Amino acid sequence: MTESASYPPIDPTTFDLILVGTGLPESVIAAAASAAGKTVLHLDPNSFYGSHFSSLPLDELTSFLTSHSTTSTSSSHPHLPPSTAIDGEDYISVDLETRPVYSDLDISSHSSEPLEHSRKFNLDPAGPRVLFCADSAIDLMLKSGTSQYIEFKGVDASLVCDSDGKLSTVPDSRAAIFKDRTLGLTEKNQLMRFFKLVQEHLASDGDERGDNARISEEDLQSPFVEFLKKMRLPPKIKSIILYAIAMADYDQDDVEVCKDVLKTKDGIDRLALYQSSVSRFSNAPGALIYPMYGQGELPQGFCRRAAVKGCLYVLRMPVTALLMEKSSGHYKGVRLASGQDLFSRQLVLDPSFVVSLPLASSSPDFLQEISLDFRLKSAQGKVARGICIARSSLKPDVSNLLVVYPPRSLYPEQATSIRVLQIGSNLAVCPSGMFVLYLSALCDDADQGKKLLHAAMNALFTPDVSGNPENSSSVQCENTEEVKSTLLWSALYMQELNMASFESISFTPMPDGNLNYNGVLDATMKLFKKMYPDEEYFPETTSPENSEDDEGISLES
Structure with missing residues (x-):
């Protein structure tokens, strides 16, 4: 049996949207587009869902990290035509390759025991990652109905x-402050007063009579660390608020050299998110x-939601080339490892894909421009x-x-x-x-x-x-x-850490350095809105399974 014969043909051959990779951003877009009535084909060269947002057994994790630490090109498939070969009267193919997104991989084993139980692990390549109980990821799961699939x-x-x-x-709440044995009475009072100030500011937001309780606009635009100093909070309390509650990444003490200075407004918003998340759910x-069985359950949940709405899923199906119109260079479709050509109006790719470089000097001008565009894309x-x-x-x-x-x-x-x-x-x-x-x-x-x-x-x-x-x-x-x-x-x-897009070909973001999913999901929503500006992002539904209350999240006790 030939390699192409091992892949079943896909029917139909034309879709509104084709996505390659079942990471969280691609899976959310598949679910949103399917909910909006689009015809969607979702492909993945892997045998599992989740891509860079997956949860894998120990041996598969090692293989996954290793495989994405090297460049892989579709030209290694002998049955495929070469890059830019003329395939028909109106389009040509451009090979895809996967670029390395991981590097400096260092695996150390100090005991044989984990390897002996490899299949009992569900390990996240993009950890650490959690959800705040009150953040937008929870709201998205409730609105989309995905929450019914995840515990x-x-x-x-x-x-x-x-x-x-x-x-x-x-000490992230009033009760925690009282119980804390590492804080002195003065420190507890200072932290309590600060939390009260923040609550009064948030409560007075939009209330013209609450000006005295509000933090001034000047302070809101100032560095958060300067505002904390202005509040005369000691270094220990300052550090807890900045890094353990507001989750600042970089050292904030020297704002002149800090790469990402956290403004007071953003710091207050993060503090509000943290405090509103405490005890939102009784369990x-x-x-x-954190999801049972690992973060890979999240993309699988959205994939299930997309499938309910008509999305077609095919795993173990590599995409080896893009199909481009000869005259304009506009995206037209994709070529599969089976040799089958599929067509769509929009394409979304896993961020590990790039157009195969270098292209021949005799390539059409638009391909040279695409080549240059990808060369200019650099990691962030x-x-x-x-x-x-x-x-x-x-x-x-x-x-x-x-x-x-x-x-x-x-x-x-x-x-x-x-x-x-x-x-x-x-x-x-x-x-x-x-x-x-x-x-x-x-x-x-x-x-x-x-x-x-x-x-x-x-x-x-x-x-x-x-x-x-x-x-x-x-x-x-x-x-x-x-x-x-x-x-x-x-x-x-x-x-x-990077993200790129080109006209009707869009690339989803890699997992970022944040603890929660909000940055990734915000970028995903913007990408959907760019693709479908007239469509609602997950239309409201009256189905009981999508009820937006706390009972919509299943928590193990």
């Missing part, structure tokens, strides 16, 4: 590392929740990611928790926050008795990224895993009160 569990604790290297619970007393930075499998929890009797290491909390040159999400077996992501920890930090290059990850791992695990003994004393958290877990397995890697 969640609360993240039990949020911890923050102080300047002494000690972890303490984030999740904290601000954060990197995020260092780590996945660790450990023997015990960082906090006794707590399975699921978030740890934030603010800038300079681990070593003086630490310029960005490091976030660590620990998930246990009660979320069905690992065998009983083991824990999965996801680490991430924004960085400029691999050297900086690896140093950030190693610093956190030195603080979390024993023995020293940095491989750099001369630095171990400067980054080690001297914290005898917290448990140091035994590291069994780890994967460290750099991930590119």
Whole structure:
């Protein structure tokens, strides 16, 4: 049997929209377009849903990261015509290749046990990632009806590392402040007054009689760190608000050199989101929740919703070339690995795809322009990611928790926050008795990224895993009160951050460096609106399954 014969033909051959890759952004667009009545074909070369937003067994995760660390070109398929070959009277084909989106992959195994239970893991390449109970991702799932396919569990604790290297619970509510034993009475009063000011400001928003309770417009446009100083909050409280609640990425203390200065208005909005998320759901007393079986359940949920609305799904189906009109260069369709040509008005591609380069000098002018366009696209930075499998929890009797290491909390040159999400077996992501920890930090290059990850791992695990003994004393958290877990397995890697689009060919974003999905979902909504400006983004429905109340989210107790 030939390779092309192993692929079944797809019928029909013309669609309003073709999407390649079943990552979260592509899956949301597929569901939204299907809900708007569009004919949609959703393809994926993988045998699983989720792409870069998937949850994979241990061995498949290793293969996935490795395969996306190298360039793959469709020219390796001998049955395909060469790039720009004339295929008909009005269009030509342009080969696709996948560019490497991961680099500096470093996998270490300290025990055979995780490998022996590989299929019992559901590991997220884009971790750490959670949902705030009150954020727009929850609203989107409720509105679209996707929430009926996904179950969640609360993240039990949020911890923050102080300047002494000690972890303490984030005082994110009135009750948490009263219970906190690491804050003095003065600090508790200061934090309570600040939270009250924020609540009064939000309550008075739009109320002309509430001017005295509102934060001035001048303060709202100022750096959040300056406003916190103006409120005379001590450094410890400032750090908690900036990095453990508002989730600022970069060191905010020197606004002249900070790459992303958080304005007071944005800081207040993030604080409001955090506080409104606390105890929104009775089974999740904290601000954060995580999907059972891993974050890969989210794109699968949207894919199921799209399928209900008529979207056609085909996995294990590589797309090897684009079809372009000879005269104008406008997108016309795609060529599959089977050799079949399919056509659509719109195309959305996984961000790992690019037009095969270089193109022949004899190529039409429009292809030379596309070639130049893709050469000019550059990464918008990197995020260092780590996945660790450990023997015990960082906090006794707590399975699921978030740890934030603010800038300079681990070593003086630490310029960005490091976030660590620990998930246990009660979320069905690992065998009983083991824990999965996801680490991430924004960085400029691999050297900086690896140093950030190693610093956190030195603080979390024993023995020293940095491989750099001369630095171990400067980054080690001297914290005898917290448990140091035994590291069994780890994967460290750099991930590119970028997004590109070209006319009727659109590229979805890679997973960003944020803890929640809002940045990715905002970009996804903008892409849908650009493609279909006259269509409603998930029309309202009166179906009971889409009821927009808290009962629409299924939470495991």
